[in-house]
Amino acid sequence: MNDAVVTSGRRRLYRTAVAAFAFAVAGGLAAAVGYATESTDELLGLGLAVALTGIGVGLVAWAKFLDLDEHVAQRRDRLATTPVEQDELDAEIDSTIELFGRRRLLLGLSAAAILSMVIGFVGPLGSLGPKPRGERRRTSWRAGARLVTADGAPIEASAQPFGELVTVFPDGAVGLDDSQVIVMKVPPAQLTARTAAGATADGWVAYSKICTHAGCSVGLLGVDTRPPETLTQLVCPCHQSVFDPLDGARPVGGPATRSLPQLGLDVDAAGFLIATGDFDRPVGPLAWDEA
């Protein structure tokens, strides 16, 4: 290449490429040093980033330095087949149809054989999971089961209102997903009649913690004490469904359409909260025939 025609722009590109590759060398070495001496990944990562970016910039600058920003025109051949080729193809297809079409029985049977073979392989796919047998409609709650926290501690009915939600499980099934329940204590007068009917004890109410919309855990209790009335709401943090715990946890906002199933409560001889039985309907989101 003749030096005289090397413009200042190209000289700059040359210098850029040289500098970029030099940085890349330094970056790779810095990464190696970083790995050997540092306890964190920062220097390692930055060194590698410099090495990779340096190579990238170097290559692009090199390509531009070679001054290959060219405009070459290439002919675009028609993709469609010529009439002659089309005729040959048609003839080939015709003869194939004739060749195989004569033996209808063989054709039909071979297709049936392949189909039945495929059906045969559906069985093993079914082994991926058992048939649903109504497990989803039952939980571990039984009449007399004590409500215990994740630590296994039972709830004293005489305890003062917590002012917050407590997550409980049936005694002996702590952590079991479908049995998670939220329990809270409110002045009994605040509860609507249908909420209180046989299902509360000393102002305690308990609901399934699984959101009826998409199954997240309804973990937020919002209390708004601003006049005119105190609002108490359960909120699901995933899709912002809102339930009213004073009125059977019916949905009052967000996408949920069904209330949270309520757990009937009672107090045992020792003064601890117990369940009066399982939920009266499936918990969480439902399949098409479970409503």
Added chain:
Amino acid sequence: MRRRGVVARYVDSLQSRVGGGSFVGKVLHKVFPNHFSFLWGEVALYSFVVLVLTGIYLTLFFEGSQQPVVYDGSHEPLQGVEVSSAYESVLRLSFDVKGGLLIRQMHHWAALIFVGAVALHLARVYFTGAFRRPRELNWVIGYGLLLLALAAGLTGYSLPDDLLSGTGLRIIHAVILAIPFVGERLTYLLFGGEWPGTDIIGRLYPIHILVIPALIALLVGGHLALVWRQKHTQFPGPGRTEDNVVGERVWPSFAMKSIGLLFLVAGVVTALGALFHVNAVWLYGPYDTAAATSFSQPDWYIGFLEGSLRLFPPWELRVGRLMINNVVFSGVLIPGLIFGALAVVPWIERRLTGDDAEHHLLDRPRDAPGRTALGVASITFVAVLFLGGSQDVIAGTLNISIGRITALLQIAALVAPPVAYVVTRWACRELAGRAGPERTERAGVITRDAGGGYQGADADDDAPVEAAQR
């Protein structure tokens, strides 16, 4: 005859055995047109390369199992906590494997960029009409790649078994469960029984590291082969016609720049992985089915699906014993409509315009007002859903009630797309009527050298000369 170099001798040796010399020549001289918007596909491909390489490293440490173990690694807040093997292995990789956190974060950043580049590439192809005959098939392949990219992201996001990923899986479970007739059976097959079971992580793992990447590689191969066979589209310009391709030859300029881009993408991903925490699963904690956290957000590309679930009003349909659940509408039908329409874009356009001719020259978006307006309206709809996916964060930031933001976005989802359609179509027509920016081409300049001879060279970039406007 002069002695041939070592490279040439190896080339000779290979050619004498497998032939193909003329093919290689054709490959090296293939012409590719240049435009910045053509780079998105390359960026997607190269982030996939980064994903595969970093992903292989991750598989050497990750345990795809929900077996409970007690964490005893060096991250103190979680010591003594019972977690799944999967979660434990991710913590070990992040805290006790030197370089592990870097590679893990590179993998996650590359995934975010991968889906983004695929989306931008798709937008480019749509708005310039590159999907028209004869490229409908490649549109469908690209569409398949978009679905696979989303599936790869979703399955990968679910693997660490942290609180956010577990919550995400739970929502997916609810959506599948709601599918009429087959939903419950499907969830049992996928999860190996009742939610949550002990199988799902172990099943998503091979799907994420084998099935989906293999399918992506296969479709990428087909995608590129078709680009090769049909040749790249180009924007109209001086000397460019339906019967040619004007641009750079593959070797060396296009190849050098493209390989340079590969390194640049990898460099940016590495810098992000080194400097910015992403998916800090140790902060979320292990998945606990009785816990959920507020302000939880999925990765960006799932945001519009999350928004659909959040914004859809509390409706469900009951016909006798049959119930069409709320999440059937918001989690199945709306995404189904979006992705269904996307799949058949070339045929919708053909039906609307009646144009079935071959097109190798691209439209500027303004030159096809209807198509551009439809695209902008669709993007607007998806963008409203995306905002809906973080409506709690927006409400918290603006200090407005969530209910009000939700109502506002519900209205916007219905009103904004038609408005965007009308405005875009008007803007396109306005712009199309105007003369565009003057097209500039680098003109050849003759330089006189020291010896008195003349030689051609390109002008400096600073001195463009106007060329004929098209």
